[in-house]
Amino acid sequence: xxxxxxxxxxxxxxxxxxxANASRGGVRCALLSLDExxxxxxQRLVRFDAxxxxxxxxxxFDPATLxxxxxxxxxxxxxxxxxxxxxxxxxxxxxNSQGDAVLWGRLVAPFSALARDQNLxxxxxxxxxxxxxxxxxxxxxxxxVDVLAVLQPKDGGLVCTPRGRVRLPPxxxxxxxxxIEGDCExxxxxKDGSVNMIEMGGKEISEDQVMDG
Numbered sequence: 068x069x070x071x072x073x074x075x076x077x078x079x080x081x082x083x084x085x086x087a088n089a090s091r092g093g094v095r096c097a098l099l100s101l102d103e104x105x106x107x108x109x110q111r112l113v114r115f116d117a118x119x120x121x122x123x124x125x126x127x128f129d130p131a132t133l134x135x136x137x138x139x140x141x142x143x144x145x146x147x148x149x150x151x152x153x154x155x156x157x158x159x160x161x162x163n164s165q166g167d168a169v170l171w172g173r174l175v176a177p178f179s180a181l182a183r184d185q186n187l188x189x190x191x192x193x194x195x196x197x198x199x200x201x202x203x204x205x206x207x208x209x210x211x212v213d214v215l216a217v218l219q220p221k222d223g224g225l226v227c228t229p230r231g232r233v234r235l236p237p238x239x240x241x242x243x244x245x246x247i248e249g250d251c252e253x254x255x256x257x258k259d260g261s262v263n264m265i266e267m268g269g270k271e272i273s274e275d276q277v278m279d280g
Contacts, residue, residue: 069212071195071202078192079103079111082148085190087115089144090122096144097123097137101152128153134181142187149192168207175211
């Protein structure tokens with residue numbers, strides 16, 4: 068998932084909120100914190116009541132060992148905060164690389180492969196364009212993820228119409244909780260204009276119904 072928010076839109080807060088909620092549900096999580104010091108990330112997680120026994124923090128990105136480390140730790144949710152900072156650390160990126168599909172493809176595609184190979188959820192936090200609030204970059208970035216979700220301010224909250232290979236209904240985030248009903252149920256919780264939790268559930272089909280079909 069590529070989750071884009073505008074400048075000062077709460078990217079680190081969103082990352083901490085997602086991880087805190089998942090960890091309280093028993094999910095082992097990892098946060099690659101590139102936009103702030105680890106101590107600040109830890110404070111956010113504590114504030115959101117994350118389960119410290121199920122959260123791993125790091126500020127060093129080593130693509131050669133990342134997959135092995137996540138598998139060894141049993142991580143099921145991996146969040147990168149944020150993609151722009153990761154690009155800044157790459158020697159291939161320069162001042163005119165924002166629209167380079169090849170470079171963004173090289174940066175993003177390994178995360179998609181990691182998600183499929185290890186069957187884990189990967190959320191890449193990204194900064195939206197300042198001009199119109201939409202996601203920034205080339206098709207090499209957006210085309211290499213299964214879901215592209217851009218959160219944009221509207222009427223005192225945040226709205227999103229997810230796009231991609233996995234179909235999700237549009238949703239709105241406000242202080243508190245919203246439930247959007249359709250083919251699935253999507254629950255989005257937020258505070259101070261940032262997303263703290265996203266949960267999705269679908270209607271269960273019995274084994275007998277599947278066999279009859």
